[in-house]
Each structure stands twice: as structure tokens, then as C-alpha cells.
Amino acid sequence: MIPFNKPYIIGNELSYITDAVQCGKISGNGKYTKLCQEFFENAYGFKKCLLTTSCTDALEMAAILLNIVPGDEIIMPAFTFVSTANAFILRGAKIVFVDSKDSNPNIDETKIEALITEKTKAIVVVHYAGIPCNMDYIMNIANTNNLYVIEDAAQAIDSFYNGKALGGIGHMGTYSFHETKNIQCGEGGMLMINDEKFKERAEIIWEKGTNRAAFFRGEIDKYGWVDIGSSFLPSELNAAFLFAQLENLEKIQSKRKQIWNAYYVGLQLLEENGHLQFFNLEEHVSNGHMFYMVCKNLEERKQLIQHLKQHNVHAVFHYQSLHLSNYFADEHDGRTLGNVEKYSNQLVRLPLYYDLTIEEVEKIIKDINAFYEV
The missing domain is CATH 3.90.1150.10 (Aspartate Aminotransferase, domain 1)
Incomplete structure (x- = not known):
């Protein structure tokens, strides 16, 4: 049987995992996490990247960063994975689904504006199969109506719209490194921050609501609980596997x-x-x-x-x-x-x-x- 999908090893995955163990740190935000994040920031020009345990987690971080509260409305395509919707429903949002285009499964951008109300907070787009949505049209709607745009680019690594990497156009973007994706580590994801105002808080949410990352950089003399957050960091073992794939x-x-x-x-x-x-x-x-x-x-x-x-x-x-x-x-x-x-x-x-x-x-x-x- 020719399977639908098959994970693979292409380079230094196993040796980098061994190295991570020998470095004495296999919890998150270590050597390989930093290498992966720097790779994407340098290769695609994202302002800040945070590796996560899944694309689902990255989407949940985005919902927290937008301060979604019960009653807020989020516009998104109905042809997507449940994580796209769950991330916002968990914050109490009302989801307003949009039809796909006839030519491909992406959101029909011409049907978005009619669904906007005074309660609308954000538009979430999904670049299905790595095919870019019409981002100029969508960003114009968002800017006109003072809305945020989140790009679910789970399937869109190394895909571009008018020369710009998908995931880097909206206020935030997300990637997946699930074993079915082009670049993989079993389970993994990433949040891309494209709006400067979200950078500092994103790192705090990523670190369980603490300013621990700033402490480890020597920017503060102790860290504590300063915001809501969760355990969004992946293991260094996942990051080590991922970095070997990124090299290839x-x-x-x-x-x-x-x-x-x-x-x-x-x-x-x-x-x-x-x-x-x-x-x-x-x-x-x-x-x-x-x-x-x-x-x-x-x-x-x-x-x-x-x-x-x-x-x-x-x-x-x-x-x-x-x-x-x-x-x-x-x-x-x-x-x-x-x-x-x-x-x-x-x-x-x-x-x-x-x-x-x-x-x-x-x-x-x-x-x-x-x-x-x-």
C-alpha cells in the first residue's frame, strides 16, 4: 500500500536530538528553539517567531493576544480544521463562517464585508493547500473596519503572496509542523508576530504568563506571574528534529x-x-x-x-x-x-x-x- 503520508528523516534529526540531551536541557526555549525561530525571522522577515507545541496552540495564543471576550465575533472560513474555530470559541467568541471560493477552498473574500457587525473583532483566513488568499482585498477590508487579521498558514510554509511569505501579512500568522506538513517534527507549530505591539506580551503568554524569558536574557533580576498564559513551548527534542528539517x-x-x-x-x-x-x-x-x-x-x-x-x-x-x-x-x-x-x-x-x-x-x-x- 502506498500510504497517504509518511514521516521521514532527511539529515541530522537524530544527532541534533542527541545533542539537545547532551546540552543538559530538553525543556522548551533552549538552543534549538532559538535556532528555529531565528531561521524563520531571517528567512522570511517575520518580526518575531515563537515556536509552539502545535499550530492549535499558536492560534490559541493569537486569540489571547487579541483579548477576545464573550460576544466578540470572528469571521473565518467554514472549510478548515476545527482548531481554527476552537481557538476563538475557547475565549467565548461567536464564529461567523464564510463560504469558499468556487475556484479553490479558500475563503471567498467578496462575502466577508457583508458579515461585519459592530461586534466583529477579527478575520481569520486559511491558506488552504498553501494557496494564498486574496490578502490585499482582505487587509483593505480589515483596515477600513479596524479589524485584526490572523493568517492560519498551517499548510503554507514557503508559500508567497506578491513576494511576501504567507503568515507574514496579517497582524499574526501561524504555521504547523505536524507530520503531514512539508517541514515536520511530529507535533509542532509557530506563532508569527507581525505587529510590533504584540511582541512583548506574546512572549509572556508563551511562557505561562510569566516574564521568565526576559529574566533568562538578564533583562530583569527576577521573574513572576504578570499575565495569563499557558505551557505553549515545545520540547527541545521536537525543536532539534525540526531544525534538521529546516536545514534541508x-x-x-x-x-x-x-x-x-x-x-x-x-x-x-x-x-x-x-x-x-x-x-x-x-x-x-x-x-x-x-x-x-x-x-x-x-x-x-x-x-x-x-x-x-x-x-x-x-x-x-x-x-x-x-x-x-x-x-x-x-x-x-x-x-x-x-x-x-x-x-x-x-x-x-x-x-x-x-x-x-x-x-x-x-x-x-x-x-x-x-x-x-x-
Whole structure:
């Protein structure tokens, strides 16, 4: 069976973990945490980066930093992972879901402004599959209405919008280093601070509500409890694994993009003949995170996934519509979000990981073309 995903070791992951242990500190905010944060600040120009145990934690930090209180409204896409919504619901916010675009699963920016009320506090965007949302349009709405923008860039490492790294455009951004992501450490994430006013408090929240980080830098003579916070720091073991991957970012991205492009070329005839929908390659450059296709209906998707399984290929679907979920359905305002439901019912993802061979990709392409008798 060709799996959907497979974690990998590419360089010094194990030796760096050993080094972290030998350095005598494997709790958070040590040598490798700092190296990872500096890598992103230097490579992408983020003002401040804080490594977290997950992208979920990074989103929860963002909600705390925005001082979200019960009654605040947060606008976000309904086609996303539950963490995007949970981070704000935990602070008492009301979530207002938006439909996806017809051309890709990202938030339909043209439908945001009509949902803004006097209680709206922020817009959260999700760059699905590393495809950038229309950030100029969204930032203009936010600036006009005095709103914050959080970029959930969990899938968008090394992806850009008009030359700027995704996660670095809104007031804050988040990354994921889950084992399904391009750069991984099992579980991990990062909060990117792009607005200077959040920098100092973010570090305090990150350090359980204390000013301990400033103490360790010698800036104060003792540290104490100064704000709310939680244990958001990852272990140095995770950070050590992650840094070894970051050292090989270019190599990893090159291989993933090679796989993505092979899929695109090999399956292009299916799109041209109207069997499947891809996203428009002319408008965006893939960061090699995910190759997805949109079938004509739910039954066709079921049959395609079963067909691939019979040929030893593990393909999967993705998010279920959050506005129709058991938890949220009674809270939704009743609007039909047709494109979200389309992607929930018709989108299928193909295997894509560093160790996937081009021969295996060609087999998968052949199996899919056979299903459609092309």
C-alpha cells in the first residue's frame, strides 16, 4: 500500500536530538528553539517567531493576544480544521463562517464585508493547500473596519503572496509542523508576530504568563506571574528534529514540488475533459504541500477512493463543513455555504510525501486515468 503520508528523516534529526540531551536541557526555549525561530525571522522577515507545541496552540495564543471576550465575533472560513474555530470559541467568541471560493477552498473574500457587525473583532483566513488568499482585498477590508487579521498558514510554509511569505501579512500568522506538513517534527507549530505591539506580551503568554524569558536574557533580576498564559513551548527534542528539517528546506521543497508537478501534468487531461477540478496553476505556484482534486459528486469520490485502495493507493478526503457539524449546526445562522459543501463532499487528496518515488506517482496517475478510462 502506498500510504497517504509518511514521516521521514532527511539529515541530522537524530544527532541534533542527541545533542539537545547532551546540552543538559530538553525543556522548551533552549538552543534549538532559538535556532528555529531565528531561521524563520531571517528567512522570511517575520518580526518575531515563537515556536509552539502545535499550530492549535499558536492560534490559541493569537486569540489571547487579541483579548477576545464573550460576544466578540470572528469571521473565518467554514472549510478548515476545527482548531481554527476552537481557538476563538475557547475565549467565548461567536464564529461567523464564510463560504469558499468556487475556484479553490479558500475563503471567498467578496462575502466577508457583508458579515461585519459592530461586534466583529477579527478575520481569520486559511491558506488552504498553501494557496494564498486574496490578502490585499482582505487587509483593505480589515483596515477600513479596524479589524485584526490572523493568517492560519498551517499548510503554507514557503508559500508567497506578491513576494511576501504567507503568515507574514496579517497582524499574526501561524504555521504547523505536524507530520503531514512539508517541514515536520511530529507535533509542532509557530506563532508569527507581525505587529510590533504584540511582541512583548506574546512572549509572556508563551511562557505561562510569566516574564521568565526576559529574566533568562538578564533583562530583569527576577521573574513572576504578570499575565495569563499557558505551557505553549515545545520540547527541545521536537525543536532539534525540526531544525534538521529546516536545514534541508530547499531540498524538501524541490522534491515535493517535483511530485506535485508530476501529478499536475499526468492528470491534466482529466481536468481538460471536465472529469476533475484542480486549482488554477497560472494564478498560483504550489508550495508542494498537497495535491487535491475535486470530483463531480460524493458518489464518484467514494468510488475513486475505493478504486485506488484496491490498487494499493491510500487517497483521502478532507475537512467536513464546520457550519454543519454536530457541535456548531445549531449556532449557524442558516446561510447555505454551497462551495464549502462541495469541497467537503467532492475533494480528494493524493499521497504526497518526501520519500514518495516518481515511479509510485506514475503508478497513481495511471490508476486514476484508468478509473476515468482515459
